[in-house]
Amino acid sequence: MLPTTNNRSSNRRLRVVFAGTPEFAAVSLKALINQQEALNIEIVAVYTQPDRKAGRGQKLSASAVKQVALAHDIAVEQPLTFKKSSSEGMAARQTLRSYQPDVMIVAAYGLILPIGVLTTPTYGCLNIHASLLPRWRGAAPIHRALLAGDSETGITIMQMDKGLDTGDMLYKVSAPIEANDTAASLHDKMAELGATAIVTVLKDLAHYQAQAVPQDDSQANYAEKLVKTEGEIDWTQSATEIERQIRGLTPWPGAYTFLAGQRVKILASLPVNPSQQTNQPAGTVISVGRKAILVACGKDADTKQADIKLDSKVESFEPSASTLAITELQFAGGKPMTAEQICHGNQLNDGDQFTTDSK
CATH class of the missing domain: 3.10.25.10 (Formyl transferase, C-terminal domain)
Incomplete structure (x- = not known):
């Protein structure tokens, strides 16, 4: 039986690993940190992209997610790969297993998660995706919705599988695209909406996973990365x-x-x-x-x-x-x-x- 906030054996906290990199993901991480008691969860580790050079000085800069994690004394992992074809990838998988995660929350992480990683957490990996799937799968859903003239967009909490944003949908919430919205303003709206959505799902994970809905692949659009x-x-x-x-x-x-x-x-x-x-x-x-x-x-x-x-x-x-x-x-x-x-x-x-x- 899957755990819920009201029905969890011995009241044991759900062990959560969070994976994300930019500010979009950091907003959700902050919400989960603030709601740990109410949700009966424990964020045991945060995964994020390695520090990158940024700015005119090209100094190494920590991601927005890493900064939040360090501020709250949460363990940070920054593997380059999870591929089993490399020793580093195998080591990264072993490290993930050592955290004994019940669920992994993924938001704009930027690293491909192979099936061996997706099946490591007891209840799998959940993705916070900034579109109303199956519309706008891929890297730039917020921008593509604006470019296409969509009247609305939203957040989908999805059970991740080996495909690109093809997993079953656990929860969807929509929001209108206003006439003056830019990619920047819509990003901020979706970040807040994503944080609210993942908190909602974790309040009763059993219910949402039991009611998961497959995507209609015939309705899918691909949001290609911007150039x-x-x-x-x-x-x-x-x-x-x-x-x-x-x-x-x-x-x-x-x-x-x-x-x-x-x-x-x-x-x-x-x-x-x-x-x-x-x-x-x-x-x-x-x-x-x-x-x-x-x-x-x-x-x-x-x-x-x-x-x-x-x-x-x-x-x-x-x-x-x-x-x-x-x-x-x-x-x-x-x-x-x-x-x-x-x-x-x-x-x-x-x-x-x-x-x-x-x-």
């Missing part, structure tokens, strides 16, 4: 797509374009106004105003050729292109500037042309 080149804006895309790109790639890798061969970062824009259209070529700066810089984009994907009746005959016309209202940008070597600051300067003028490369 820097995804930030380059193609102005022939619609304003809607570009606006999502800006929000979905903030803060990294960031959306950017080129002006006279110099890179310009596009930091923020307003929601797209369908009534603002233009016949200017894509990438043209239509106006530099105090509230926003208006730029011509491509046609919206759902805008089709229209037919109008003139003097008893029907003629077709192509609708105007969409526009994007940029509120903040950053020129190469400069600081972020608002539209009002740019309006008072001379770095950008009506009729300037943003391009898709530095040539």
